[in-house]
Amino acid sequence: MKQFVSKGVYTYDVKGEKMVTFIVKKDHEHYINQMVKELPTDKDLKVEIKINREDKSLAQVRKVFQIISMISDEINGSHTKEETDKIYADFVEEAQIKVDIILALPDTKEKLKDSFRVVKMLQSESRIVNGVELFVFKLYPGLSKFTTEEAQRFIEVIVRRASELNIHTDL
Numbered sequence: 001m002k003q004f005v006s007k008g009v010y011t012y013d014v015k016g017e018k019m020v021t022f023i024v025k026k027d028h029e030h031y032i033n034q035m036v037k038e039l040p041t042d043k044d045l046k047v048e049i050k051i052n053r054e055d056k057s058l059a060q061v062r063k064v065f066q067i068i069s070m071i072s073d074e075i076n077g078s079h080t081k082e083e084t085d086k087i088y089a090d091f092v093e094e095a096q097i098k099v100d101i102i103l104a105l106p107d108t109k110e111k112l113k114d115s116f117r118v119v120k121m122l123q124s125e126s127r128i129v130n131g132v133e134l135f136v137f138k139l140y141p142g143l144s145k146f147t148t149e150e151a152q153r154f155i156e157v158i159v160r161r162a163s164e165l166n167i168h169t170d171l
Helices: 026-038 058-076 081-094 106-112 148-164
Strands: 008-014 017-023 100-104 118-129 132-140
Touching (some): 058 081, 058 148, 081 132, 081 148, 106 118, 106 132
Antiparallel strands (some): 008 017, 100 132, 118 132
């Protein structure tokens, strides 16, 4: 799903139809242009508009993931999505933030990724229910789902781990 944050919106009448224009930051221009190029021109688009309610600033979230990437670089020599997701999940558990655990079919994993930051399917743990093999999934929430207290504990873990690796943070 493609998404962006708009700072304003305008509407115009064009040949009996409405044209909608979104205002975005200049530094997002390349992203927006690329996104528009990838949109199909022969199909209708479903547009969903939500009020952007960010309790934690986007800059803070970017900084958290930048530090997680730096930690991964130090530990693994790189910061692939799999490596940073593992570190994120480890930090969530270390901060004692609740994760959901469910039983589901293996092909459910991709759908779960739409709602959770990290989804781990525990290969070694499956159950037979009504003759169907179900797997155990651990579901790690995204930062936006953390309470204020959980966010504080999570940041404390990141800062401590970064400090142990001599990585400077300004969180």
